[in-house]
Amino acid sequence: MTTLSTKAHSEPAVYVYEAPVRLWHWINAAAITVLAITGYFIGSPLPSLSGEASDYYLMGYIRFAHFAAGYVLAFGLLGRAYWAIVGNSHAREIFLHNILKPSYWGGLWHELKWYLFLTKEPRKYSGHNPLAIFMMHWMYVWGTVFMIFTGFAMYGEGTGEGSWAHSLFTVWLIPLFGQSQDVHTWHHLVMWWIIIFVIIHVYVAIREDIMSRQSIVSSMISGWRTFKDEGKIDND
Amino acid sequence: MxxxxxxxxxxxxxxxxxxxxxxxxxxxxxxxxxxxxxxxxxxxxxxxxxxxxxxxxxxxxxxxxxxxxxxxxxxxxxxxxxxxxxxxxxxxxxxxxxxxxxxxxxxxxxxxxxxxxxxxxxxxxxxxxxxxxxxxxxxxxxxxxxxxxxxxxxxxxxxxxxxxxxxxxxxxxxxxxxxxxxxxxxxxxxxxxxxxxxxxxxxxxxxxxxxxxxxxxxxxxxxxxxxxxxSQRIHDKCYRRPHFDAGQFVEKWDDEAARKGYCLYKMGCKGPTTYNACSTIRWNGGLSFPIQAGHPCIGCSEDGFWDKGSFYDRLTTINDFGIEANADEVGMGAAAVVGGAVAAHAAISALKRTQNKGDHES
CATH class of the missing domain: 3.40.50.700 (NADH:ubiquinone oxidoreductase-like, 20kDa subunit)
Structure with a gap:
């Protein structure tokens, strides 16, 4: 039988994710889950129901859930962007980051080496590491913006001429892509792009939580980033 | 004059x-x-x-x-x-x-x-x-x-x-x-x-x-x-629209649903992406139009409709990948590759970690 070998040590902590950011993260995660599942079933519907059409409204409910979650995603992103302006500096990271700083690319390179098992320890960041910023900005933020724009363009096709979605999105976006069918195809492809982001995001968050010297998953619940040792925080 | x-x-x-x-x-x-x-x-x-x-x-x-x-x-x-x-x-x-x-x-x-x-x-x-x-x-x-x-x-x-x-x-x-x-x-x-x-x-x-x-x-x-x-899609004014909303679809050309006149969405109907007046004005003196005759809309009034894959698939075929695939097949394939890579990466990570632990102990 082994004895517990943890020695007494201090765990420095930094408050990183403010309440609105945390709230947004989990609401947004739920919205994406609903959007991906309902979206898939709009493209490839469930097996046909028999009986009277007036007894069912299955596609109607699926589409309603998709549109409702779409609104949550869109206004969530707007709210999150607002918080990037008024919140702390960490709230800005995924939207705006100085990519001209050599230290950013140095950090990104180091993080890549860490994932390729070429270095023994990752650097420590109180906010996102440079690779995380890269992925969240390019895969997540722009992927979501794309989905919101194409999504509302198709939504406007249904609400019709004169509706805000039609005037703001449909009129210019559909001709830009060629035709409605192309917008549908791209909306599907980018759904998978976001699903791939989610796979990587969840894996990396859990892995970092276990293998690096800092908390990840619990930080998005409590807001505090704790470090498992007193080594210096690299940041950038 | x-x-x-x-x-x-x-x-x-x-x-x-x-x-x-x-x-x-x-x-x-x-x-x-x-x-x-x-x-x-x-x-x-x-x-x-x-x-x-x-x-x-x-x-x-x-x-x-x-x-x-x-x-x-x-x-x-x-x-x-x-x-x-x-x-x-x-x-x-x-x-x-x-x-x-x-x-x-x-x-x-x-x-x-x-x-x-x-x-x-x-x-x-x-x-x-x-x-x-x-x-x-x-x-x-x-x-x-x-x-x-x-x-x-x-x-x-x-x-x-x-x-x-x-x-x-x-x-x-x-x-x-x-x-x-x-x-x-x-x-x-x-x-x-x-x-x-x-x-x-x-x-x-x-x-x-x-x-x-x-x-x-x-x-x-x-x-x-x-x-x-x-300014409206075939789908918006289609008389089979209630079957779409209910989730009642034709799955095969000769099934019961086809005889009952359910929605042709799964048979590749392009009504939801086609702007035309067929479902209101109809053809041959208002007699009928393709969907009424039991055939999905092929989207003939849309730009480049010949190049959007089969008339009988709802999702467009994407040929740019060198294989016949639609958005879901491409996406699912990519997700599977990434998922596999993640699993492999996790396995290597776990292995490395035990190795490192071993190093510390020795």
């Missing part, structure tokens, strides 16, 4: 009663209020017929076939007399040099005052390769088109050929077939697109009637299609 429409109609034995019926039906088809029936009647009684040159490029003549079947009460005699159809090689009796001379004559006589109706499109590859894909009276169609277009008051792009390119412009488009609005050097005459393969007969005649009555082009959307017929 040249004959008015009304004169022509009366000469052809059409009663005033039928004439007024035609006017009110046309007003209704265009979504105008009943008072416009009077305006249409007034215009037809007083305005001289607009000269129309109807030129044919690369096409199959289905637009003409549709047009002559316009089912309005007076269609078969009057629609063709409404306009002064000075030249249409498909349906005119004349042929040869004298018939061809009419084109130049009309252009010279009515410079800037005639409507150019384009059925089909030119193959621009002729100019690059010197090959021949559309020669009319010994000259490339492109030349005839440019000459007429530069002197026209307005251009009507009949059908998907003239509007988007249609089948002859489908990949790999060997003749360089190009829709009218993209042909270089055709001048600045406004272009109205009336897409469809073919367009609905009543839509074609209504567009002409509108232009005659109001002496301007009908209101158009950003893509140049008349809003009154192309």
């Amino acid at each position: 040249p004959e008015t429409f009304y004169d022509v109609m009366r000469r052809q034995g059409i009663t005033r009663r039928s004439f007024l019926k035609f006017c009110s039906l046309t007003a209704a088809a265009m979504g105008l209020s009943p008072i416009y029936a009077g305006k249409i009647a007034h215009a037809m009684e007083n305005k001289p017929r607009i000269p129309v040159l109807w030129l044919h490029g690369l096409e199959c003549t289905c637009c003409s076939e549709s047009f002559i079947r316009s089912a309005h009460p007076l269609a078969k005699d009057v629609i063709l007399s409404m306009i002064s159809l000075d030249y249409d090689d498909t349906i005119m009796a004349a042929a040869g040099h004298e018939a061809e001379a009419i084109v130049d004559e009309t252009i010279a006589k009515h410079k800037g005052k005639f409507i150019l109706a384009c059925e089909g499109n030119p193959g621009l590859e002729e100019e690059n390769t010197g090959g021949m894909s559309c020669i009319i009276a010994g000259k490339p169609y492109t030349e005839q088109l440019r000459h007429a277009a530069n002197n026209a008051m307005a251009i009507i792009s009949w059908g998907s050929c003239a509007s988007w390119g249609c089948v002859q412009a489908a990949a790999p488009n060997p003749t360089g077939a190009t829709p009218i609005h993209k042909v270089p050097g055709i001048g600045n005459a406004p272009i109205i697109k009336v897409p469809g393969c073919p367009p609905i007969a009543e839509v074609m005649t209504a567009v002409i009637t509108y232009m005659l009555t109001f002496e301007r082009l009908p209101e158009m959307d950003r893509q140049g299609r008349p809003k009154m017929f192309y």
Whole structure:
């Protein structure tokens, strides 16, 4: 039988994710889950129901859930962007980051080496590491913006001429892509792009939580980033 | 003074009663209020017929076939007399040099005052390769088109050929077939697109009637299609829509659902992405339209509909990946690859971690 070998040590902590950011993260995660599942079933519907059409409204409910979650995603992103302006500096990271700083690319390179098992320890960041910023900005933020724009363009096709979605999105976006069918195809492809982001995001968050010297998953619940040792925080 | 429409109609034995019926039906088809029936009647009684040159490029003549079947009460005699159809090689009796001379004559006589109706499109590859894909009276169609277009008051792009390119412009488009609005050097005459393969007969005649009555082009959307017929999708007004909302679909051509007339979405219906008036105006005098006959919409009035994969798949085939796939197959494949990579990475990470621990202990 082994004895517990943890020695007494201090765990420095930094408050990183403010309440609105945390709230947004989990609401947004739920919205994406609903959007991906309902979206898939709009493209490839469930097996046909028999009986009277007036007894069912299955596609109607699926589409309603998709549109409702779409609104949550869109206004969530707007709210999150607002918080990037008024919140702390960490709230800005995924939207705006100085990519001209050599230290950013140095950090990104180091993080890549860490994932390729070429270095023994990752650097420590109180906010996102440079690779995380890269992925969240390019895969997540722009992927979501794309989905919101194409999504509302198709939504406007249904609400019709004169509706805000039609005037703001449909009129210019559909001709830009060629035709409605192309917008549908791209909306599907980018759904998978976001699903791939989610796979990587969840894996990396859990892995970092276990293998690096800092908390990840619990930080998005409590807001505090704790470090498992007193080594210096690299940041950038 | 040249004959008015009304004169022509009366000469052809059409009663005033039928004439007024035609006017009110046309007003209704265009979504105008009943008072416009009077305006249409007034215009037809007083305005001289607009000269129309109807030129044919690369096409199959289905637009003409549709047009002559316009089912309005007076269609078969009057629609063709409404306009002064000075030249249409498909349906005119004349042929040869004298018939061809009419084109130049009309252009010279009515410079800037005639409507150019384009059925089909030119193959621009002729100019690059010197090959021949559309020669009319010994000259490339492109030349005839440019000459007429530069002197026209307005251009009507009949059908998907003239509007988007249609089948002859489908990949790999060997003749360089190009829709009218993209042909270089055709001048600045406004272009109205009336897409469809073919367009609905009543839509074609209504567009002409509108232009005659109001002496301007009908209101158009950003893509140049008349809003009154192309602002809604087939899906929006489809009589099978309640089955879509309920989740009742045809799964096979001969299943019970097909017999009951359920939604054809899963059979590849393009109704949700196709802007046209088939589900309201319908075809052959309002008798039916493809979905009513049990076949999914193939999206024939949409840009490049030949290149969007099978008519019977809801999701577009994406050929850029070298294999036949749709967005879901591509996405799922990519997700599986990433998922596999993540699993492998996790395994290596776990292995490394135990190794490192071993290092610490030793």
